[in-house]
Amino acid sequence: MKSLRASGVNNRRHRSPLALPLLVAQTSRQLNPMDCRQITIDAIKPQRRSYLLRLGLRGPLALHSHHPPIQCRHHQRHAPLLRAKRRGHQITMPALSSTMKEGRVVSWLKSEGDAIEAGEAIMVVESDKADMDVEAFEDGFLAKILTGEGESAEVGAVVALVASSEEDIAAVADGGGASAPAAAPVVEAAAPAAASAAVAQPEFDFSKLDMPALSSTMKEGKVVSWLKSEGDKVEAGEAIMVVESDKADMDVEAFEDGYVAAIITGEGETALVGTPVALIAANEADIPALKAYAATLGGAPAAASPVAAAPAATAAPAKAAPKVAAAPSAAASAGGRVVASPLAKKMAQEMGVDISTVAGTGPGGRITAADIQNAAAGGGAAPAKKAAAPSKPKWTPAPGVIAATPTARALAKKAKIDLSSIQGTGEFGRVTVDDVKMATGEKKPARGLLPLVFRHQSRCLKDLSPSLECNEPFPTTWWLRLTVLCSVPAEIEMDAFNELYQSVKSKGVTVSALLAKAVAKAIEKHPIINSSFREEGTYFNKDINIAMAVAIEGGLITPVLKYANERDVLDLGENWKGALSPDEYNSGTFVISNMGMFGVSQFDAILPKGMGGILAVAGTQEYIVPCKKAVLGMKKISKMTVTLTCDHRQIYGADAAMFLKTLNDVMMNPSSLMK
Amino acid sequence: MATTMRFFIATLLLAPTSAFSPSITTTPRSPTLLDASKCGNYDYDVIIVGCGVGGHGAALHSRAQDLSTAVFSGRDVGGTCVNRGCVPSKALLAASGRVREMQNEEHLSEFGITVEGGAQSVKFDREGVANHAKQLANRVKGNLEGSLVALGVDIVEGKGILTGKAHEVKDDASGKVYTAKDIILAPGSIPFVPPGVTVDEKTVYTSDGALELQSIPEWVAIIGSGYIGLEFSDVYTALGSEVTFIEALPNIMPTFDREIAKMAERLLIRDRPIDYRTGVFASEVTPGIPGEKPVTIKMIDAKTKEHVETLEVDAAMVATGRVPNTKDMGLEDAGIETQRGFIAVNEKMQVLTKHDGGEVVPGLWCIGDANGKMMLAHAASAQGISAIENICGREHVVNHDAIPAACFTHPEIAMVGPTEEQAIERAAKEGWTLGKSQGNFRANSKALAELEGNGIAKVLYNKDNGKVVAVHIIGLHAADLIQECANAVAAGTTVQELSMMVHTHPTLCEVLDEAFKGAVGMSAH
Secondary structure: OOEOOOOOOOHHHHOOOOOEEEEEOOOOOOOOOOOOEEEOHHHOOHHHHHHHHHOOOOOOEEEEOOOOOOEOOOOOOOHHHHHHHOOEEEEEOOOOOOOOOEEEEEEEOOOOOOEEOOOOEEEEEEOOOOEEEEEOOOOEEEEEEOOOOOOEEEOOOEEEEEEOOHHHHHHHHHHHOOOOOOOOOEEEOOOOOOOOOOOOOOOOOEEEEEOOOOOOOOOEEEEEEEOOOOOOEEOOOOEEEEEEOOOOEEEEEEOOOEEEEEEOOOOOOEEEOOOEEEEEEOOHHHHHHHHHHHHHHOOOOOOOOOOOOOHHHOOOOOOOOOEOOOOOOHHHHOOOOOOEOHHHHHHHHHHOEOHHHOOOOOHHHOEOHHHHHHHHHHHOOOOOOOOOOOOOOOOOOOOOOOOEOHHHHHHHHHHOOOHHHOOOOOHHHOEOHHHHHHHHOOOOHHHHOHHHHHHHHHHHHHHHOOOOOOOOOOOHHHHHHHHOEEEEEEEEEOHHHHHHHHHHHHHOOOHHHHHHHHHHHHHHHOHHHHEEEEOOEEEEOOOOOEEEEEEEOOEEEOOEEOOOOOOOHHHHHOOOOOOOOHHHHHOOOEEEEEOHHHOOOOOOOOOOOOOOEEEEEEEEEEEEEEOOOOOOOEEEEEEEEEEEEEEOOOOOHHHHHHHHHHHHHHHHOHHHHHO | OOEEOOEEEOOOOOOOHHHOOOOOOOOOOOOOHHHOHHHOOOOEEEEEEOOOHHHHHHHHHHHHOOOOEEEEOOOOOOHHHHHHOHHHHHHHHHHHHHHHHHHOHHHHHHHOOOOOOOHHHOOOOHHHHHHHHHHHHHHHHHHHHHHHHHOOOEEEOOOEEEOOOOOEEEEOOOOOEEEEEEEEEOOOEEEOOOOOEOOOOOOEEOHHHHOOOOOOOOEEEEEOOOHHHHHHHHHHHHOOOEEEEEEOOOOOOOOOOHHHHHHHHHHHHHOOOEEEEEOEEEEEEEOOEOOOEOEEEEEEEOOOOOEEEEEEEOEEEEOOOEEEOOOOOOOOOOOOOEEOOEEOEOOOOEEEOOOOOOOEEEEEEEOHHHHOOOOOHHHHHHHHHHHHHHHOOOOOOOOHHHOOEEEOOOOEEEEEOOOHHHHHHHHHHHOOOEEEEEEEHHHOHHHHHOOOOOEEEEEEEEOOOOEEEEEEEEEOOHHHHHHHHHHHHHHOOEHHHHHOOOOOOOOOOHHHHHHHHHHOOOOOO
16 A cells, blocks of 8 residues: 655644545546555545545545445544444445435435444445445444435435444434544446249239248248238339248338239238239239139149149148137138138148138138137137136145245334234245235235234234233124224315305205215225225225215115216216116215204214215314414304214225315315316 | 239348249259268268257358258257247246336336326236247247258257267267268257256246246245346246245355446345345255145255255246256267366367367367357357368457356346456456446436436456456346447457447447546546
């Protein structure tokens, strides 16, 4: 190591016991990043120097060879001096590039209390150039995180405190830690054409369009698409089809004027290089005759006419096959002779389709590849879809085996949950990340998976009353009362809603319709409220159909406002005219029971079977509340108490509370209801 | 009378005009077995044993030199790369990569894109994905075979075995012996299965079985964290599996440059449902029965050999490297000693009788995985071409430092030349100064447009002469970016020259531009 003398800095006075780690990124050119030497500040480019001085960095800088990722490591030589004085040290935001002013902590790889080893990555910092791991420069224990995940800190600012020993964690976290300011780590940002034999040809003028050799290695080509249809006129130089070779897709152009009389090789079919793929008629009148001729070209191994089949058409007679297409017809008609494209024959053989039973849809009733595919798919027994997933196997892990997936393990460790306390739902009873999330409450207990819900509930019960032993059976009624329903009341401010109602009343809008619309709008944001509990799981209803509980003599009827979230309020109001059809009182997904007109101040409604929730709407009452803007310092507001009762098996108190908050928001800003 | 219609081809990418006109029936054929007069007393000028990418490359070049050529395919045209390696795995990566993209709601929302129904509504069909891989392999295999046939290479279906007599290869299927002036061995390699590991190719499999994608296990252990393991972890996690790597060496991804490996750990491992154990061997791996019992993996400490942990997983993939496929090919009879199966060659690819101080076996060459120089498909092909050059009397040596390699994860990793650690050693030993410069994807407009700002490209160069020594890239399309660097290494281009070459804006290539310019004290932006 060599030392360069400073000219602008009084070295003696400013020599600090601190080693200032100067981390040089790879792009540095003033300083050789491969060196590991000690330098003083004037060895650094002027603008960089002022930057360092701004950070209050002077004195000998330890310049590290940069071993990625960024290391905030004190220089070995000086580190012991520091350690003697401190119970802890700080981690500062490193400068990961020359232009970086502040950095965002993307994530902490360690939690408070975790042991840290020098060289271990402790956090990920996002700079303007890249995300980088920041490593610890000394061993210790992470005492306190000052800059949380997602938060930013200026370069040089302290982002965490590190305690030297486990006992010091509390002291360091309280601020008693680092006696010496930690060094701000500074980083300088761092066919052959196989012509067919002679063919007996019609006596009029026509030409054949052959499969071209698009590359020297091409043996066959696939017609990707026909740019012209049968009957179309083509001009010389016009692109007529797209052919796919082993190298590329290419347009093939016509060489002469004429009419596309017959397409022999359909789209998606393959033809050998040099074999005809279409016939071109010179005169429009010859098209029908050419079509007939094309049909003979298509195949027919033992044809009466002296037509030489294309090489691929020498397929053996199709096997008698079990998979048979539906209607035998046209193709087989020509005196029992099968007219099919070479590819179709090949496919038929491969797929075990009896070609004589396949209906041809190609020119002249010719059987195409697509026909064979259809026949195979329709007639044959398609490979049966696998039966429903078998139930998870019963399995007892071997001793010492932690039956948990990697993410489940990591999350359980983070959440400090004992994996053995969680019942797994994965393969072989393994704990999955979802199982852990349920245990932490991050995820709802398997929405509708009955056993899990009960397990979770029993845990809740235990928390509520420590004297209760969970293992003891609960009285059934009690159990149900505690677990099956959850009832959450809330007060809703009605002034804005009432105002709106007054303004639209004349148009025929009813309170019920407005209320239904408001509830439906709120449900849109909380689909769980619109769900129903089923044995196999939570069923999320697609439509929001609001049932309005109406007392009738001797009972209750629940006419339904279907798709209440989507429909216009006026339309909703006109819903019931005349007798209700069953669908109009059976299709509800959520119920509103309104007793406001009776002056009831609050009530609980009974949840009808099959519903996820019922909202009990009580009367509106007026209150005087303080208001700074008002003349007398107070104002009158009207409030209505609603109580949501829902199926606690899939809908939680928190769900209900959040829904009610949203409902309150909608009611306070009701203009959206009229849109 | 009918006339034969002719046509024009719309593109110019074309071959001899004779191929277009159906009236000319064939392209000029090469001499075949029957008219092999120029081979003297031999059936062929060159026989190539093995029809993988290496054998194929050698055969094409052999024909280009107008040498009569036969290839023993061993019933495996295309070899590992095409049938059980690079090619089908690219299909799996392409499909699973799309699934990953479409399920990444956060990423999509930054583009302003939402998938109706959320990530869960993105569905894939395991069989469909597997078929894509299979069809791709078949297609590439067909093309490969087609090109050999079209160029007049004779393909012998059986496996080629040396008879013990020079210039002779026996077809193991027919027993027929063929002779050639020069014989190139290109038998390739097979997956290595460590002792204690039982492979059933269903629940415990090598890359051969993994490529069939028979199931999407909930939890799969991958033994070995090299290219193959890493690529498969990318596929599996995109399709919903969780992965545990078991690495015998102290570091994960031990063959990669450390800096790149650390970055890869963050981008490809830490943010995914993957964990790993390092410094442990999977000492005993017992296959399971789906739905009945899991795969059991016993792990021991690599040093102390003490049992450390047992895992019960749904599947285990063995990706612990590959060993030469040189058994039973008559090497012993020909007096050739192998080392762990590897055939010793000199830098001209001539086979040596043994590894240390062996003598050249006249007329016998070995290319590709079997010589162990660089187990990559394109390296094998390059070696094949080089061997043919030497056969033709033009001395040629492959510069293995200039052969790039890539790992097709998302994002990709690519490299050419030694790792930084190796380069530091080399510089110290050879007495030159190593320079290093870096470009960042985060500072690249195209990468930012793609919202893929993670990654770096680092250029290692010789400060004394400016020549590029190595380049390591991790980031979007790294595998496509590396070529410029490989060419520079091969041609001895200097960073000074490269820094003055214009890179297209805005492209990912500018990441390299930034690094080249940085090396000579210029700023790219």
